Amino acid sequence: MAPHLQTDEFFSSLTDLLAKTTQKSRGSVTLSQKPLIDNITTTQPSILIRATDGNTSAPRTMKDGKVVKAKASKATRVKFSTVVPADQLEAFYTRYAEICKTGMTGLKKRDRKRKAKGKGGAKAAKA
Amino acid sequence: MTYLETSQAYLEQSAQLLEAYPETTRITTKYNFPTERPAQVLKRTKSQAKSNKPASTSTEPPTAPIASLTLRTYNPESGITIQYRTNKLQEVGRLMTGLGKLAAGADVASLGLSAPAGADIEMTDAPEEAAGSAPAPVPAAAKGQAQGGKGKKKKGGKK
Numbered sequence: 001m002a003p004h005l006q007t008d009e010f011f012s013s014l015t016d017l018l019a020k021t022t023q024k025s026r027g028s029v030t031l032s033q034k035p036l037i038d039n040i041t042t043t044q045p046s047i048l049i050r051a052t053d054g055n056t057s058a059p060r061t062m063k064d065g066k067v068v069k070a071k072a073s074k075a076t077r078v079k080f081s082t083v084v085p086a087d088q089l090e091a092f093y094t095r096y097a098e099i100c101k102t103g104m105t106g107l108k109k110r111d112r113k114r115k116a117k118g119k120g121g122a123k124a125a126k127a
Numbered sequence: 128m129t130y131l132e133t134s135q136a137y138l139e140q141s142a143q144l145l146e147a148y149p150e151t152t153r154i155t156t157k158y159n160f161p162t163e164r165p166a167q168v169l170k171r172t173k174s175q176a177k178s179n180k181p182a183s184t185s186t187e188p189p190t191a192p193i194a195s196l197t198l199r200t201y202n203p204e205s206g207i208t209i210q211y212r213t214n215k216l217q218e219v220g221r222l223m224t225g226l227g228k229l230a231a232g233a234d235v236a237s238l239g240l241s242a243p244a245g246a247d248i249e250m251t252d253a254p255e256e257a258a259g260s261a262p263a264p265v266p267a268a269a270k271g272q273a274q275g276g277k278g279k280k281k282k283g284g285k286k
Binding site: 018022024025026027029030032034035044045084086089092093097098100101103104106107108109 | 153160191213214217230231
């Protein structure tokens with residue numbers, strides 16, 4: 001398991017991953033968040049954030065140690081994570097939300113709809 | 128495996144689940160493009176090309192399918208899964224900030240208070256749910272969520 005990234009590295013990797021996926025219009029990006037429970041109990045646990053492209057055709061090691069071979073040799077699995085201390089959560093999520101907003105452009109946009117309606121309206125008026 | 132209708136309901140129920148099992152509950156967010164068979168791609172591009180020729184008012188980009196965003200709150204101990212799916216870009220910011228609040232351990236009340244005006248419809252439901260689950264012991268509250276139908280039936284019976 002690769003070591004956890006620093007917040008900045010995590011965000012730049014995430015931006016890349018989202019951009020790549022959107023450009024390809026294929027595949028998916030999975031983000032997960034869960035409390036990181038260590039035995040030293042603190043008042044509020046840190047949050048572990050993981051991101052992956054879930055590329056199962058890339059070579060990977062299963063839990064029992066077996067290595068699953070790649071179907072396509074070029075494919076690689078993108079996988080990275082970071083740990084956010086409880087006191088930095090708010091700042092982290094502000095940036096996190098911003099990056100998701102700008103990166104997930106494959107979703108339906110509100111603006112485009114309005115423009116389309118506007119065009120349609122104009123044409124209808126001309127006709 | 129319930130898909131909830133509104134993001135507000137999703138965030139509220141997730142907050143309840145996190146409250147019941149704060150250590151083991153995890154939230155995953157999936158930004159996904161649908162997989163299409165080659166024939167489906169051909170069909171879609173053809174139909175888009177058709178609609179593009181007479182008027183370029185197509186709401187979709189010429190080749191890309193529309194992605195979707197699925198949020199899933201899962202607790203392995205109880206097997207409870209809460210899901211919400213959207214394909215609207217404008218919801219992303221609000222959802223992610225919501226997840227941030229959940230990660231920081233926000234409860235239902237604080238989510239309700241900070242909700243934007245768009246969530247007015249859910250606000251009528253929210254106090255009821257909160258009132259119903261608050262006096263009950265925590266695991267019971269979580270069970271009520273898992274089988275939402277049952278919880279509602281119970282409430283009906285009391286009336």
